[in-house]
Amino acid sequence: MYSGNNLYNPNIWTVVKQTVNKANTTTTVVSSQNLSTFGQSVTFTATVKPSTSGTPTGTINFRDGSAIIGAGTSNSSGQASFTTWTLTVGNHSITAVYKGDSNYKTSTSSVPRGSELSTQ
Numbered sequence: 001m002y003s004g005n006n007l008y009n010p011n012i013w014t015v016v017k018q019t020v021n022k023a024n025t026t027t028t029v030v031s032s033q034n035l036s037t038f039g040q041s042v043t044f045t046a047t048v049k050p051s052t053s054g055t056p057t058g059t060i061n062f063r064d065g066s067a068i069i070g071a072g073t074s075n076s077s078g079q080a081s082f083t084t085w086t087l088t089v090g091n092h093s094i095t096a097v098y099k100g101d102s103n104y105k106t107s108t109s110s111v112p113r114g115s116e117l118s119t120q
Contacts, residue, residue, distance in 0.1 A: 022100070024051040025107040027060070029096035036087070043083040046096030046109065048074055056104040061097045074098070 025048050032043040048056045060080040062070045064087070072080025080096075093111045100106040 022103060022105045023054070025049065025056050025098055025100070025104050026051075027096050027098045027107040027109045029062070029094060029109040031094065038087075038089050039085055041083055041085045042087065043081055044070075044094055044096070045079060045081045046072070046098070048078040048098045048104075048107065050078075050104055054103065056098065056101060058101040059099045061099065063095045063097060064092050069094075 027046055027048050029044055029046045032045075033040065036042050044062050046060045046062065048060065050056055055074070055076060055078050057074050060072050060074060061068045062072070062082045070082035070084060072082050074080050095111055096109045098104075098107050
């Protein structure tokens with residue numbers, strides 16, 4: 001801080017407050033099979049993309065309806081996978097839920113119409 005002299009006044013520092021919010025994310029999920037047979041292995045891969053630069057890290061839960069059926073940790077590409085062979089016969093609406101981290105907000109994938117996994 002400048003204390004001044006007979007020609008100039010002292011310098012007064014101004015404090016600027018800056019708030020930085022978490023960035024939004026978008027999560028998508030794809031299946032290795034759109035139609036499977038009971039007992040067949042199916043892999044779900046979720047991708048989390050930020051609205052800004054960087055790579056979201058942390059946990060991604062895979063849900064069948066409201067039930068968590070598995071989880072994975074986001075890799076350096078913002079992806080996580082989960083493989084199962086225990087789906088019951090019938091239709092399954094699979095979503096991926098990114099839990100967020102210190103820099104990125106949570107997000108949930110949608111289930112596009114007609115993309116429900118069907119096990120026969």
